[in-house]
Amino acid sequence: MEQLITKLKIEIIEVLNLTEMTPESIDENAPLFVEGMGLDSIDALELIVLLEKKYGLKLATAEEGKKVLRSVRSIADFIRENNKG
Amino acid sequence: MREVYVVSDNIISSLGFTSNENFAALKQEKTGIKLHNDAKISPLPFWASIINQETLTEKFAVYGHPDQYTRFEKMVILSILDALETNDVDIKSNRTLVILSTTKGNVDLFDNKIGCSFDRDRAYLWYTAQLMQQFFNLGNTPLVVSNACISGVLALVIGARMIRSGRFDNVVVCGADLVTEFVLSGFNSFLSLCSGPCKPFDKDRQGLSLGEAAGTLILTADKKYASKDLAFVGPGFSSNDANHISGPSRTGEGLCIAIKRTLQQFEQPVDYISAHGTATSYNDEMESIALNRVGLHTVPVNSFKGYWGHTLGAAGVIESISGIYSMRHNLLFKTLGYSQPGVTQPIDVINETREKQINSFLKIASGFGGCNAALLFNK
Amino acid sequence: MDTKNVIREYCIIRNGEIILNGNVLFKSADILPSLFFTDAYKNLGINYSRFYKMDNLSKLGFLASELLLRGKTMGEFCKADEMGLIFYNAASSADTDRVHQESINDRNAYFPSPSVFVYTLANIVIGEICIRHKINGESTFFIEKDFNPDGLFRYVNQLLEDHIVQCCLTGWIQLDGDHYEGMLYLIEKSTSDTDGIVIFDPEKLKDIYLQEA
Numbered sequence: 001m002e003q004l005i006t007k008l009k010i011e012i013i014e015v016l017n018l019t020e021m022t023p024e025s026i027d028e029n030a031p032l033f034v035e036g037m038g039l040d041s042i043d044a045l046e047l048i049v050l051l052e053k054k055y056g057l058k059l060a061t062a063e064e065g066k067k068v069l070r071s072v073r074s075i076a077d078f079i080r081e082n083n084k085g
Numbered sequence: 086m087r088e089v090y091v092v093s094d095n096i097i098s099s100l101g102f103t104s105n106e107n108f109a110a111l112k113q114e115k116t117g118i119k120l121h122n123d124a125k126i127s128p129l130p131f132w133a134s135i136i137n138q139e140t141l142t143e144k145f146a147v148y149g150h151p152d153q154y155t156r157f158e159k160m161v162i163l164s165i166l167d168a169l170e171t172n173d174v175d176i177k178s179n180r181t182l183v184i185l186s187t188t189k190g191n192v193d194l195f196d197n198k199i200g201c202s203f204d205r206d207r208a209y210l211w212y213t214a215q216l217m218q219q220f221f222n223l224g225n226t227p228l229v230v231s232n233a234c235i236s237g238v239l240a241l242v243i244g245a246r247m248i249r250s251g252r253f254d255n256v257v258v259c260g261a262d263l264v265t266e267f268v269l270s271g272f273n274s275f276l277s278l279c280s281g282p283c284k285p286f287d288k289d290r291q292g293l294s295l296g297e298a299a300g301t302l303i304l305t306a307d308k309k310y311a312s313k314d315l316a317f318v319g320p321g322f323s324s325n326d327a328n329h330i331s332g333p334s335r336t337g338e339g340l341c342i343a344i345k346r347t348l349q350q351f352e353q354p355v356d357y358i359s360a361h362g363t364a365t366s367y368n369d370e371m372e373s374i375a376l377n378r379v380g381l382h383t384v385p386v387n388s389f390k391g392y393w394g395h396t397l398g399a400a401g402v403i404e405s406i407s408g409i410y411s412m413r414h415n416l417l418f419k420t421l422g423y424s425q426p427g428v429t430q431p432i433d434v435i436n437e438t439r440e441k442q443i444n445s446f447l448k449i450a451s452g453f454g455g456c457n458a459a460l461l462f463n464k
Numbered sequence: 465m466d467t468k469n470v471i472r473e474y475c476i477i478r479n480g481e482i483i484l485n486g487n488v489l490f491k492s493a494d495i496l497p498s499l500f501f502t503d504a505y506k507n508l509g510i511n512y513s514r515f516y517k518m519d520n521l522s523k524l525g526f527l528a529s530e531l532l533l534r535g536k537t538m539g540e541f542c543k544a545d546e547m548g549l550i551f552y553n554a555a556s557s558a559d560t561d562r563v564h565q566e567s568i569n570d571r572n573a574y575f576p577s578p579s580v581f582v583y584t585l586a587n588i589v590i591g592e593i594c595i596r597h598k599i600n601g602e603s604t605f606f607i608e609k610d611f612n613p614d615g616l617f618r619y620v621n622q623l624l625e626d627h628i629v630q631c632c633l634t635g636w637i638q639l640d641g642d643h644y645e646g647m648l649y650l651i652e653k654s655t656s657d658t659d660g661i662v663i664f665d666p667e668k669l670k671d672i673y674l675q676e677a
Binding site for chain 2: 040041042045048049060061062
């Protein structure tokens with residue numbers, strides 16, 4: 001699980017162009033949107049593409065997205081639950 | 086200050102090849118948004134409003150060899166030709182400017198699947214401008230406005246300014262865009278497409294429908310060319326939200342500024358508003374907020390996107406043409422796809438095609454990049 | 465009193481150089497846009513992490529405008545809704561268009577990206593600049609084959625004369641593959657005496673555009 005979380009952090013930094021961040025600086029339990037990292041709506045959509053491209057998991061709606069994308073940990077949980085990680 | 090008169094217009098869309106054909110369809114509450122199966126545009130069936138390809142080719146063949154022009158070029162040329170039919174505005178004069186409004190032009194030429202018999206440069210919008218200059222033997226190179234979904238309204242605002250300043254006597258504004266895999270896939274990645282015809286301002290709206298169209302509006306300073314039912318182009322402005330590159334400002338900041346600046350130069354009441362109304366959750370909500378903030382929430386408002394879909398660079402032009410038609414005939418068109426209020430701020434959405442005395446109307450639009458525009462028309 | 469519109473400042477970005485008002489601010493051996501822009505961003509002390517999300521066209525426009533607007537407070541220097549942005553280029557967003565097209569060419573690896581797609585509109589660079597500096601003014605992106613100082617002058621001057629804008633950031637922001645050219649002018653209305661300032665006219669625009677570093 002920890003390996004998946006680290007891998008996810010690296011991938012998130014890459015797809016969201018968070019060039020000035022490092023995996024160590026991301027708290028996997030902190031909210032990704034609104035507070036915490038303050039990512040925006042395009043970032044959310046990019047993470048949806050990431051889940052499909054790298055993990056074969058499809059999120060169809062923004063609502064489903066909101067739950068799954070709450071934090072790095074919730075994304076990791078979602079991947080593990082769907083057994084594709 | 087010179088007046089700016091409307092001369093004539095044309096609309097080419099899935100609903101017809103002339104303005105009149107399109108308005109007949111609007112009166113019958115027809116939608117051009119249909120389910121299509123075209124693997125060149127999408128791996129799955131998709132909803133969109135698409136111009137009849139065979140009819141386009143057939144009509145164009147009278148003026149040029151269809152194989153020598155792209156689909157986009159054919160639409161633009163035919164639209165301008167039709168708008169020129171009914172009057173003597175000299176498009177070749179150096180006192181006439183043509184303005185092309187488009188977001189992506191010939192972008193389908195980037196697609197290898199379509200097979201390209203045209204050279205690389207044809208995908209550039211400056212090439213399209215030169216091609217138009219050659220075809221029509223124009224005295225000036227067409228100006229190209231490429232500013233997301235407000236391009237059409239912006240092109241009309243700029244055209245009117247060019248006439249008022251005395252720089253030109255006539256301006257031919259043509260707005261056009263295609264439905265392409267390029268654009269469809271992009272909006273899909275934003276999860277902003279509706280499966281089915283869109284429902285502007287509606288409680289159950291699920292996103293936008295794409296459409297393709299070409300629309301031409303000819304403007305002049307010369308009253309002798311003006312249409313019999315006089316229609317004037319009034320003030321107009323654009324403004325930026327300074328908030329986000331894809332989502333609109335939650336407070337409708339830019340749209341409010343554009344509308345306020347426009348109305349500052351117009352003393353009479355506004356009788357009708359042709360909204361942008363794309364049927365995305367955020368856009369329609371933002372427009373309802375903006376209209377309330379500027380005190381226009383009791384003015385009848387509609388969206389045309391349920392008939393033609395969102396035609397991007399053509400939208401501002403064809404929807405202004407429909408607004409002018411409404412004004413001339415004192416007829417408000419219902420917002421096709423709307424049945425129940427779905428925005429938090431109260432606005433007066435037109436839900437039935439009906440008569441009303443209209444002496445002026447406001448066209449508004451918003452687009453990616455946080456841009457917004459407003460333009461007034463009056464009798 | 466004779467009021468003239470003036471070219472208050474200008475910024476040129478081309479051939480691995482950034483020139484502000486005739487002075488070379490930054491020079492890099494990296495001529496390729498991506499590396500050059502990142503190098504410039506780091507070396508010019510700009511602190512704006514959104515920069516890394518932008519496409520190359522937006523980075524080009526952002527850098528030029530940053531150098532012209534930094535240190536100026538919107539509201540004091542010019543009212544936020546009276547600052548215009550009138551940009552021109554030849555390629556529109558062709559550079560990013562190709563990236564988006566690439567992402568949809570293979571039906572077996574079909575992953576269009578929203579953060580790429582949003583930049584397939586040239587006017588997004590204007591949006592980025594407005595967000596950064598809180599500008600709500602009039603803006604337009606025009607496409608022309610070549611930089612056209614006469615056309616630019618006529619339109620922008622009219623906007624100033626008609627009080628549609630009080631100041632205007634305007635110029636040529638062109639990028640297509642490895643070739644780029646950024647040329648932004650900051651134009652103002654001025655009621656003061658014309659001594660020592662650069663009058664806004666097509667000849668002056670041309671001279672500045674053609675100058676060597």
